[in-house]
Amino acid sequence: xxxxxxxxxxxxxxxxxxxxxxxxxxxxxxxxxxxxxxxxxxxxxxxxxxxxxxxxxxxxxxxxxxxxxxxxxxxxxxxxxxxxxxxxxxxxxxxxxxxxxxxxxxxxxxxxxxxxxxxxxxxxxxxxxxxxxxxxxxxxxxxxxxxxxxxxxxxxxxxxxxxxxxxxxxxxxxxxxxxxxxxxxxxxxxxxxxxxxxxxxxxxxxxxxxxxxxxxxxxxxxxxxxxxxxxxxxxxxxxxxxxxxxxxxxxxxxxxxxxxxxxxxxxxxxxxxxxxxxxxxxxxxxxxxxxxxxxxxxxxxxxxxxxxxxxxxxxxxxxxxxxxxxxxxxxxxxxxxxxxxxxxxxxxxxxxxxxxxxxxxxxxxxxxxxxxxxxxxxxxxxxxxxxxxxxxxxxxxxxxxxxxxxxxxxxxxxxxxxxxxxxxxxxxxxxxxxxxxxxxxxxxxxxxxxxxxxxxxxxxxxxxxxxxxxxxxxxxxxxxxxxxxxxxxxx
Numbered sequence: 001x002x003x004x005x006x007x008x009x010x011x012x013x014x015x016x017x018x019x020x021x022x023x024x025x026x027x028x029x030x031x032x033x034x035x036x037x038x039x040x041x042x043x044x045x046x047x048x049x050x051x052x053x054x055x056x057x058x059x060x061x062x063x064x065x066x067x068x069x070x071x072x073x074x075x076x077x078x079x080x081x082x083x084x085x086x087x088x089x090x091x092x093x094x095x096x097x098x099x100x101x102x103x104x105x106x107x108x109x110x111x112x113x114x115x116x117x118x119x120x121x122x123x124x125x126x127x128x129x130x131x132x133x134x135x136x137x138x139x140x141x142x143x144x145x146x147x148x149x150x151x152x153x154x155x156x157x158x159x160x161x162x163x164x165x166x167x168x169x170x171x172x173x174x175x176x177x178x179x180x181x182x183x184x185x186x187x188x189x190x191x192x193x194x195x196x197x198x199x200x201x202x203x204x205x206x207x208x209x210x211x212x213x214x215x216x217x218x219x220x221x222x223x224x225x226x227x228x229x230x231x232x233x234x235x236x237x238x239x240x241x242x243x244x245x246x247x248x249x250x251x252x253x254x255x256x257x258x259x260x261x262x263x264x265x266x267x268x269x270x271x272x273x274x275x276x277x278x279x280x281x282x283x284x285x286x287x288x289x290x291x292x293x294x295x296x297x298x299x300x301x302x303x304x305x306x307x308x309x310x311x312x313x314x315x316x317x318x319x320x321x322x323x324x325x326x327x328x329x330x331x332x333x334x335x336x337x338x339x340x341x342x343x344x345x346x347x348x349x350x351x352x353x354x355x356x357x358x359x360x361x362x363x364x365x366x367x368x369x370x371x372x373x374x375x376x377x378x379x380x381x382x383x384x385x386x387x388x389x390x391x392x393x394x395x396x397x398x399x400x401x402x403x404x405x406x407x408x409x410x411x412x413x414x415x416x417x418x419x420x421x422x423x424x425x426x427x428x429x430x431x432x433x434x435x436x437x438x439x440x441x442x443x444x445x446x447x448x449x450x451x452x453x454x455x456x457x458x459x460x461x462x463x464x465x466x467x468x469x470x471x472x473x474x475x476x477x478x479x480x481x482x483x484x485x486x487x488x489x490x491x
Contacts, residue, residue: 011037012419016124016134018042018112018353021050023140023388023404025093026071028102030408036415040132041102041140042124044111048097050142052090057168057187059194060086063215063297067235068242068399071096077228077235083217083297116356117383120424135424136415139355140388146345146352150182154320162338165191176200178334180325182317183341185210186296191341192310193300202310203325203333205317209283211267211290215297243472246398250471253291253396253447260448264290274302283314291396292453343456357382358490371465374428374436374486375479377407383427383490386411392440393475394457394466396449402472410479417484425490432486443469 015036017027020043031039047053062069066079069089074096080088097103111127115137124132147164149155155162163169165187179199181188184206196202220228228235252259267290275281284302286293305312316328324334355363359381366379373379376393377386386407393403418426444450449457449464457466468475 011035013038013135013415014133015039015136015138015415016042016112016115016122016132017138017140018115018124019050019140019142019388020045020048020106020108021052021140021142022093022401023142024048024050024106025097025102026401026404026408027138027140027388028105029071029073029096029100030405030412031415032100032102032105034412034416036412039102039105040134041106042110042112042126042132043106043108044127046109047094048106048108049090049093052086052093055086055166055168055187056170057165057191057194059190060187061190061217062086062089063186064246064399065242067239068246069401070239071401072239072405074099075235075239078225079220081217081219083215112353114354114356116354117358117385122384136384136386137355138386138388138411139353139390141353142389147340148343148345149340150342152182152317152320157322158320158338159322160336160338163340165339165341166344172337174199174337177336179203179337179339180205180333180335181339181341183207183343184312185341185343186294187343188341189296189298189301191339193298193304196304196307196310200309201335202307203313203335204305204310205313205325206283207314207316208293209286210293210296211264211286212270212296212298212301213263213267214270215299217299243398243402247471247473249397253449255446255448260289260291263295267295271302275306277306280305280312283312288453289448292448293455293457294396355382355385357385370461370463371459372433372437372440374433375410376468377411378428378487380428380430380433383425386414391465393468395472396467398472403468403475406472406476406479410482413482414487417482421484421489423489426487427490429486429488440469 012035015031015038017024017039020041024041024043025048028039028041045053061083063083065082066084070076070092076092112124113127114125116123122134122137124134147166149164161169161172174195175198177199178201179195180203181192182205184204188204189212192202192204251257252263271281271284275284304310313327318326318328324332326332361381363379363382366381371391373387373391376390379385388404388407389400393407395403414426444464447469449467457464459465
C-alpha cells in the first residue's frame with residue numbers, strides 16, 4: 001500500500017471523498033471544521049472543480065443565479081454577472097480551497113476505479129495501481145459528468161473534427177467552418193448563440209423541443225459590486241431574496257397547478273416574441289407539460305436560430321458519413337465539425353466507480369431495478385457509505401449547493417453519533433429505507449415529472465430517481481439531524 005491511512009484517533013475516522021467538485025470541496029471544508037481532520041478527497045483530474053473544470057465550451061454559464069449558486073458560508077460579492085460564466089465559478093472554487101486551507105487534502109490525478117468494504121473498512125483501488133483505505137466513504141461524484149455519445153451508424157467514419165461538448169477541442173477554430181451540433185438541450189442552448197456568428201453554416205439537430213424561458217442575465221456594475229462588498233449584510237440579504245424567490249417556484253411543478261399553466265404562457269410568449277417565423281416557431285414549440293423535462297433559460301438562443309446561416313434540423317439522423325450527416329429524409333449535409341451536445345450518462349450516479357458492499361454486491365447491481373437511497377444519502381447493505389447529490393436530491397427550482405450543505409450537515413451528524421455511541425460502522429435499516437421510499441413515491445405522484453412525459457429524470461421503468469418532490473426548506477428541516485432509530489451498527 002503506497003500510503004498508510006491512520007486508524008480512528010484524535011482526528012476522527014479516516015474519511016475518503018471521491019470527487020473534487022463543489023461537493024467534494026464542501027466536504028473537505030465542513031468535515032474539517034467539524035473536527036474530522038483525517039479527510040482525503042480523491043479527484044481524477046489534475047485540478048479540483050468538477051463540472052466547472054471539465055466544461056469549457058463557449059458560452060458556458062450556470063443557470064442558477066450566481067449569488068445562490070455558491071456556499072452560504074462563503075458569500076462572494078464580486079460575481080461579474082447575475083449568471084456567472086463557468087470559468088468564474090471554477091476560480092471561486094479554487095479560492096475557497098485556498099482560503100479554508102484544504103488544498104492539501106486533495107489527492108489530484110487519482111481516479112478511484114473500485115471501492116470495496118472489507119473487514120470493516122473501505123479499500124480504494126486507483127487507476128494507477130495505488131491502494132488506499134478509509135473508515136468512511138463519501139461519493140461526491142455527482143450525476144452529470146460521464147459524456148454520453150449517441151449510437152448513430154457511421155459515427156466513427158467521420159473524417160472531420162468531432163467532440164463532445166464537455167470535451168471541447170480548443171485547438172480547432174470554428175471560424176468559417178460548417179458545423180453540426182447534435183442535441184438541442186442545456187449545452188446547445190448556450191453553445192449555439194456563442195458560435196453562430198463565427199461559423200459559415202450551423203446545423204442544429206433537434207430531437208425534441210425544449211421549453212425555454214428568459215434568463216435575463218446582466219453584468220453587475222462596479223457600484224453594485226462595491227455595495228455587495230461594503231454594505232453590511234446586503235449580499236446575504238440578496239442571496240436570501242433569491243432563495244425565497246426560487247422556493248416560490250416549487251408549486252410550479254405540482255400537477256394541475258395554476259402556476260404551471262401561467263409558466264406555459266411565459267414560455268409561449270418568449271417563443272412568440274423572439275421567433276416570428278411561423279414554421280420555425282412550430283418546430284420549437286414543445287407538446288408536453290412545461291417542467292416535466294428540464295426548463296432551459298436563454299435570452300439569445302431563439303435569435304441565433306433565426307440567423308441566415310443557421311438551420312434547425314428536425315428530421316432526425318439516418319447516419320454519419322466521412323464528410324457529413326445524412327438526415328432521415330435522405331438529405332446529405334456536408335460539415336467540417338460535429339459537436340455532440342448530447343448530455344451525460346445520468347444513470348451512473350457513482351461515475352463508473354465500482355462500489356462493492358460487504359456481501360460482494362455492487363451498488364450498480366443493487367440499483368439495476370431501481371435507483372434509490374435512504375434520505376438521499378445512504379443505501380442499506382453499504383455500511384459507512386454516504387452520497388452527495390444522491391437519488392432524489394436533484395432540483396428543478398433552486399440551487400443544488402443548498403442541498404449539498406444540508407447533506408453534509410446530516411452526514412456530519414451521523415459521524416458524531418457514531419463517535420458518541422462508540423460505533424465503528426453505521427448502516428441504514430431496511431425498514432427505515434422502505435418507509436422513506438414509500439413517502440418519496442407518494443409525493444412524486446403529485447408532481448408533473450411522472451406520467452407519460454419521458455425524460456432523463458426517470459429510469460427505464462419510469463421511476464423518477466433524480467428529483468426532490470418538496471421544497472428545499474422541507475429538505476433542510478428533515479435533514480437537520482439524523483434519527484438514529486433509522487440506522488444500526490453493521491455486524
